[in-house]
Amino acid sequence: xRSIMKKTLAxxxxxxxxxxxxAYLVTNNIVNYLIVITTLSVALEWPNEIVYGRVxxxxxIGLLCSGLYYAFMGYRLAKKEGRSDLAALPSxxxxxxxxxxxxxxITPLHYALGNPELEWAAGTAACFIGGFVEFCxxxxxxxxxxxxxxAALLGTVAGIGFIWMATQGVFDIFSDPVVGLPILAVAxxxxxxxxxFPGKISPLIVAIVGGIIYAxxxxxxxxxxxxxxxxxxxxxxxxxxxxxxxxxxxxxxxIIIPINIYNFIETMDNVVAASxxxxxxxVREAQFADGACTMLSGMFGGVVPNTVWLGYAGxxxxxxxxxxxxxxxxxxxxxxxxxxxTFLSSIVPAAIYAITFLWCSIIMVAQAFKDNxxxxxxxxxxxxxxxxxxxxxxxxxxAVGVSDIWTETLASGLVGYGAEVTATLQSNGVMWSGVPAxxxxxxxxxILLGTFMVFIIDKKLVKAGITASAGAVLALFGxxxxxxxxxxLLSPFVLGYLIVALICFLLHTGRNSWFxxxxxxxxx
Numbered sequence: 001x002r003s004i005m006k007k008t009l010a011x012x013x014x015x016x017x018x019x020x021x022x023a024y025l026v027t028n029n030i031v032n033y034l035i036v037i038t039t040l041s042v043a044l045e046w047p048n049e050i051v052y053g054r055v056x057x058x059x060x061i062g063l064l065c066s067g068l069y070y071a072f073m074g075y076r077l078a079k080k081e082g083r084s085d086l087a088a089l090p091s092x093x094x095x096x097x098x099x100x101x102x103x104x105x106i107t108p109l110h111y112a113l114g115n116p117e118l119e120w121a122a123g124t125a126a127c128f129i130g131g132f133v134e135f136c137x138x139x140x141x142x143x144x145x146x147x148x149x150x151a152a153l154l155g156t157v158a159g160i161g162f163i164w165m166a167t168q169g170v171f172d173i174f175s176d177p178v179v180g181l182p183i184l185a186v187a188x189x190x191x192x193x194x195x196x197f198p199g200k201i202s203p204l205i206v207a208i209v210g211g212i213i214y215a216x217x218x219x220x221x222x223x224x225x226x227x228x229x230x231x232x233x234x235x236x237x238x239x240x241x242x243x244x245x246x247x248x249x250x251x252x253x254x255i256i257i258p259i260n261i262y263n264f265i266e267t268m269d270n271v272v273a274a275s276x277x278x279x280x281x282x283v284r285e286a287q288f289a290d291g292a293c294t295m296l297s298g299m300f301g302g303v304v305p306n307t308v309w310l311g312y313a314g315x316x317x318x319x320x321x322x323x324x325x326x327x328x329x330x331x332x333x334x335x336x337x338x339x340x341x342t343f344l345s346s347i348v349p350a351a352i353y354a355i356t357f358l359w360c361s362i363i364m365v366a367q368a369f370k371d372n373x374x375x376x377x378x379x380x381x382x383x384x385x386x387x388x389x390x391x392x393x394x395x396x397x398x399a400v401g402v403s404d405i406w407t408e409t410l411a412s413g414l415v416g417y418g419a420e421v422t423a424t425l426q427s428n429g430v431m432w433s434g435v436p437a438x439x440x441x442x443x444x445x446x447i448l449l450g451t452f453m454v455f456i457i458d459k460k461l462v463k464a465g466i467t468a469s470a471g472a473v474l475a476l477f478g479x480x481x482x483x484x485x486x487x488x489l490l491s492p493f494v495l496g497y498l499i500v501a502l503i504c505f506l507l508h509t510g511r512n513s514w515f516x517x518x519x520x521x522x523x524x
Contacts, residue, residue, distance in 0.1 A: 010084070011075055011078045011079060011084050011322070012084060012321060012323070013075075013322065013323050013326075014321070014323030014324075014327065015319065015321050015323065016319065017318050017319025017320045017321060017324075018320050018321050018322075018323040018324035018327065019324075020315075020318045020320060020324075021087070021088075021090070021315050021318070021320035021321075021323075021324025021325070021328070022324045022327050022328050022331070024090070024311065024315065024320075024324075025067075025090055025091075025092055025309075025324065025325070025328035025332075026328050026331055026332065027208075028092060028309075029063065029092045029093055029328075029332055030332075030335075030341075030344065031352070031353065031356045032092070032093040032095060032098060032304075032356075033056065033059065033093075033336075033341050033344075034341070034344060034345055034348055034352070034353060035098070035102075035353050035356065035357075036055065036056075036059070036093075036098065036102065036303075036304060037051060037052075037056070037341060037345045038345070038350070038353060039102045039103075039106075039107075040055060040102075040106075041345070043107070044106065044107065044110045044116070044119070045116070046116045046119070046120065047116060048227065048342075050116055050117070050120050052227055052231060052339055052341065052342055053231050053233065053301075054120065054231075054233045054238065054300075054301030055120070055123075055301055055302060055303055056231070056336045056339075056341050057231045057232060057233050057300060057301060057336045057337050058124070058233060058238070058297050058298065058299075058300035058301030058302030058303070059093065059297055059302040059303075059304060059336060060332050060333045060334075060335065060336025060337055061296060061297060061300045061302070061333060061336070061337075062293045062294060062296055062297025062300070062302050062306055063091070063092065063093070063293075063297075063306065063328075063329055063332045063333065063336075064329045064330065064332060064333030065292075065293045065296055065329070066091040066289060066290070066293040066306050066329065067091055067325045067326055067327075067328050067329020067330070067332070067333075068325075068326050068329050068330075069289050069293070070088045070089040070090075070091050070286075070289070070308075070325045071088050071322050071323065071325040071326035071329070073088065073089065073281060073282075073285065073286075073289075074086060074087065074088035074089070074321070074322035074325065075322050077279065077280070077281065078322065084321070085316075086278075086279040086316070086321070086322070087279070087312065087315045087316050087320045087321055087322065087324075088320075088321070088322040088323075088324065088325035088326075089270075089271065089274060089281060089286060089308050089312065089325070090308065090309040090310075090311055090312060090315060090325070091290075091293075091306060091307070091308055091309065091325065091329075092306065092307070092309050093304055093305075093306060093307075094263050094266070094304070094305050094306065094307035095356075096157050096160060096161060096259070096262065096263075096266075096364065097130070097259050097260065097262070097263045097304065097305045097307065098304040098305075099160060099161070099164050099165055100160055100164075100255060100259040100443070101123070101126060101127070101130070101256075101259070101303060101304050101305070102303075102304070103164045103391075103394070104160075104164075104252075104255045104259070104390055104442075104443075105122075105123070105126050105249065105252045105255055105256060106119060106122070106123050106126075106303065107394060108252075108394055108397075109122050109123075109248065109249075109252075111394070111397060113248070117241070118244075118245070118248060120241070120245075120301075120303070121241040121242060121244050121245030121248065122245040122248040122249040122252075123245070123249075123303035124238060124241065124242045124245055124298045124299075124301060124302070124303060125242050125243075125245030125246045125248070125249045125298070126245075126249045126252065126256050126298075126303065127294060127295075127297060127298035127302055127303050127304065127305060128242060128294075128295050128298035128299065129246075129249070129253070129256050129257075129260075130256050130259070130260040130263070130294055130298075130305045131260075131290075131291045131292070131293070131294030131295030131296075131297070131298060131305060132291060132295060133256070133257055133260035133261060133263075133264070133291070134260050134263055134264045134267070134287060134290045134291035134294055134305060134306075134307075135287070135288055135290075135291025135292060135295070136264075136291070137260075137261070137263075137264025137265070137267070137268070137287040137290075137291065138264075138283075138284040138285070138287035138288045138291070139284075141264050141265060141268050141283070141284075141287055142268075142283075144261060144265065145265055145268060148447065148451060149376075149379065149450065149451050149454040149455075150371060150372060151368070151372040151376040151379040151380050151383065151450055151453075151454050152379060152383050152446070152447045152448075152449075152450025152451040152453075152454060153262055153265060153447060153450075154364075154367065154368035154371060154372065154380065154383075155368050155372075155379060155380035155381065155382070155383025155384050155446065155450045156258075156262070156383045156384070156386070156387065156443055156446035156447050156450060157259075157262055157364060157368070158364045158365040158367075158368035158369075158380065158383075158384050159383060159384030159385060159386065159387035159388065159446060160259075160364075160387045160443070161361035161364035161365060162361055162364075162365050162384060162387075163387050163388050163390075163391040164361075164387070164391060165357040165358070165361035165364075166357065166358055166361035166362065166365075167391075168354070168357050169353075169354040169355070169356075169357030169358035169361065170354070170358065172350045172351065172353065172354035172357070173351055173354045173358075175350070176220065176349075176350065176351065178218070179211070179214065179215050179218060179220055179349055179351050180349075180350075180351040180354060182211075182214070183207050183210075183211035183214070183349075183351040183352065183355065184207075184351065184354070184355060184358070186203050186206055186207040186210065186211075187203060187204050187207035187208075187355045187359070189203045190202045190203025190204045190206075190207070191203075191204055191359055192362075204355070207352075207355060208352055208355075211349060211351060211352055212347055212348055212349065212352070215349035215351070216347065220349050221346065221347050221348065221349055222346055222347070223343070223346065223347060224342065224343060224346035224347075225343055226342070227339050227342025227343065228338065228339045228340060228342060228343060229338070229339045230337065230338060230339070231336070231337055231338070231339050232337055233300050233301040235299050235300050238299060238300060238301050239299055242298065242299070250485070251483060251484055251485075253479075253485070254440065254441035254443070254444055254479050254480060255390075255441075255442070255443055258443035258444050258447065259443055260305060262443075263290070263305055263307050264287050264290065264291070264307075266307055266308070267283075267286055267287050267290050267307050267308040268283050268286075268287065270307075270308045270309065270310055270312065271283045271286045271308055273310075273312055273313065274312040274313075276313075277312065277313055277316055279312075279316075286308055290305075290306050290307055290308065293306050294306050365384075368380045368384075374524055375457060376453075376454060376457060377524065378453055378457065378523060378524075379450045379451075379453035379454045379457060380450065382449045382450055382453050383446040383447065383449055383450030383453075384446070385438075385446070385449070386438050386442040386443070386445040386446040386449065387442050387443065387446060389434075389435045389436075389437075389438035389439045389442055390438075390439050390442040392431060392432075392435050392439075393435050393436060393439040396425070396430060396432065396435070400421070400425075437481050437493070438481075440480060440481050440482055440483060441474070441479055441480030441481060441482075444474060444479065444480050445480050445481075448467060448470065448471050448474075448480075451467050452464050452467045452468065455467060457523075459511075459517060461504045461505070461507050461508040461511065462504070462505065462508050464504045465500075465501040465502075465503075465504030465505045465508070466501075468497045468498075468500040468501035468504060469497070469498070469501045471493075471497040471500075472493075472494050472497035472498045472501065475488065475491050475493040475494045475497060476488055476489065476491065476494050480493070481493040
């Protein structure tokens with residue numbers, strides 16, 4: 001009987017619940033698009049020909065492919081199991097990875113190169129490399145998830161969110177408080193207070209739609225249809241530029257690789273969450289799809305990666321099916337290729353982006369602590385610190401660079417300032433000592449420190465020593481604490497990590513005699 005049902009069951013390609021799914025994917029991805037546009041066009045002053053003619057269409061092609069593929073995965077699984085009650089996996093731009101790529105890779109390149117063409121070429125190369133890392137996640141992801149503590153991963157990403165996203169959100173709101181503060185207040189009432197308007201309308205939607213109208217009435221925004229057209233980047237010329245970008249972006253591999261490791265672990269977690277609802281999607285296939293679509297996006301001009309989003313359980317509760325994914329992909333693909341984002345960027349005020357900055361960053365920080373419990377709060381907090389060095393380095397070098405004083409590669413292998421400029425910074429109260437050292441490979445350093453702290457808390461000194469030894473190896477090859485990859489045998493960081501490892505191994509030998517923690521010890 002069951003086999004007959006499998007053959008005869010009609011799988012609806014679109015149903016009423018898919019409307020909510022489309023709204024969820026499209027609106028949230030649009031905000032990410034607008035953040036990318038604002039960062040590249042306003043902050044970095046990239047020309048429209050690059051932003052709207054290459055980056056946005058490249059992103060759209062990646063999302064078009066991922067949306068259609070996840071709809072196909074859903075349809076295939078429904079046919080296989082003879083069910084029509086499952087939803088497609090939600091796919092979109094990875095918000096944490098997007099911010100890291102924009103502010104941890106492309107923005108420093110902007111200060112170093114001052115050439116949008118080269119910066120874009122490096123950005124596409126970074127996107128392609130990130131996609132390859134995501135693709136490899138289908139092979140090595142399960143091992144990494146098992147061996148890297150969650151507190152270290154989530155804590156590092158929370159640090160990125162807090163220092164890059166939350167600060168930018170607050171600053172944008174107070175840059176125009178007449179617009180920003182009212183929009184923020186309405187959004188927060190819904191996001192964190194849980195209130196709803198009649199008809200279960202979220203205050204966030206009211207804040208976005210009402211905020212656009214409010215800003216327009218105040219003259220802060222305007223309608224601009226001039227950019228609407230047909231934008232289809234040539235993958236042949238893009239790939240040619242990308243090849244030159246690989247050499248430029250090589251020093252940033254210590255940023256690109258870790259954030260995309262986080263990205264494929266995020267995909268893994270979200271697909272596992274979908275399986276928990278009874279819909280047994282393949283984690284490996286989803287990671288392969290994310291990687292392939294991200295690489296395709298880079299080949300067409302995109303600079304940020306895709307991922308499987310949170311929210312699968314909520315989509316099922318609203319009766320979303322498989323159609324919303326394909327329709328969302330088509331909408332986003334068409335919007336990018338036909339230049340509709342040029343219109344949206346002119347009508348949406350900065351306060352709308354700021355809401356997303358704050359919302360995402362606060363959730364990232366809260367989730368990092370919530371998912372790990374009080375026992376590992378110290379590990380989460382420690383892992384959050386290194387991304388601050390990346391932020392400080394970018395801000396200080398950017399400000400000093402205005403005076404044509406540029407950074408240099410020092411004898412230690414770090415990128416920083418010479419003794420004279422460093423002394424001037426420190427004498428004027430600038431927090432600079434140690435910043436270049438932590439900036440180089442900040443994400444990996446955060447993961448290392450968080451992992452080390454987890455093993456200390458768990459009384460696993462041998463594993464703490466192994467973690468320190470891994471730090472020594474990473475420093476030896478210049479993956480952390482160095483401006484370039486290479487063989488840094490005389491690096492003081494290698495020696496420092498090795499000493500820490502020896503201390504851990506030595507203390508481990510006395511665990512049953514002269515070196516014991518008190519019973520039921522709690523540090524909080």
